[in-house]
């Protein structure tokens with residue numbers, strides 16, 4: 001593992017009128033690391049993702065990706081640096097096949113979205129290699145409109161991997177999936193992250209998924225990081241327990257009972 005962080009976030013803050021959504025958040029992410037950002041509803045997780053991904057500007061603080069300060073860069077410019085992104089709601093072209101969706105990402109990276117239809121075909125082999133990587137080679141010719149939701153989410157991961165990212169931002173990648181599918185999607189992500197030394201920042205409400213696959217966990221509450229560390233330490237942190245207990249989210253007891261899915 002290289003010693004240079006892929007992502008460095010320093011003192012990041014954002015307020016919306018009187019609401020301090022994120023306050024003084026600082027962390028870094030290393031190659032091959034699965035880093036979870038968890039917290040109750042409204043804690044500021046999506047706001048953090050959107051500041052890192054360039055969707056919204058911060059009020060204060062700094063984001064460095066691959067050592068470069070990305071202030072003022074658009075989401076597309078950040079993507080072109082080698083940052084993959086998945087969203088809560090899957091974003092694929094339903095009228096196209098699985099392969100065409102991945103080809104479109106390759107084409108867009110080189111040519112811009114306007115030339116997609118023509119340029120896409122030139123990337124057939126690359127698209128098939130990515131589909132193979134995530135175990136979707138047999139789905140290549142299927143129209144997306146006919147696919148189960150879990151497969152659409154897997155395709156979204158393939159599309160996020162198509163520009164060969166070194167950093168992946170995954171805001172609730174498994175939202176809406178069945179419990180087993182959630183575990184499988186994140187197991188697949190973790191395997192690819194290790195193999196390719198991709199750093200993954202993800203948020204997820206299912207504690208089974210988080211504790212099974214995160215190398216490190218950060219806990220956000222009312223915009224502030226209240227804990228950060230390896231899963232076992234975070235699970236036993238009194239402040240974290242208080243926050244989750246306060247929300248009625250007794251995740252350790254739920255985990256012991258074999259159903260740790262909480263919101």
Ligand SMILES: Nc1ncnc2c1ncn2[C@@H]1O[C@H](COP(=O)(O)OP(=O)(O)OP(=O)(O)O)[C@@H](O)[C@H]1O
Nearest residue numbers: 016019020021039040041042043044045046047048
């Ligand atoms: N565009 C906005 N305008 C005003 N307030 C906002 C806006 N976006 C977020 N907020 C507020 O900022 C706080 C953090 O919201 P955010 O969506 O980042 O939390 P979250 O942890 O992602 O929540 P969830 O788990 O429900 O997705 C909340 O109080 C929210 O109401």
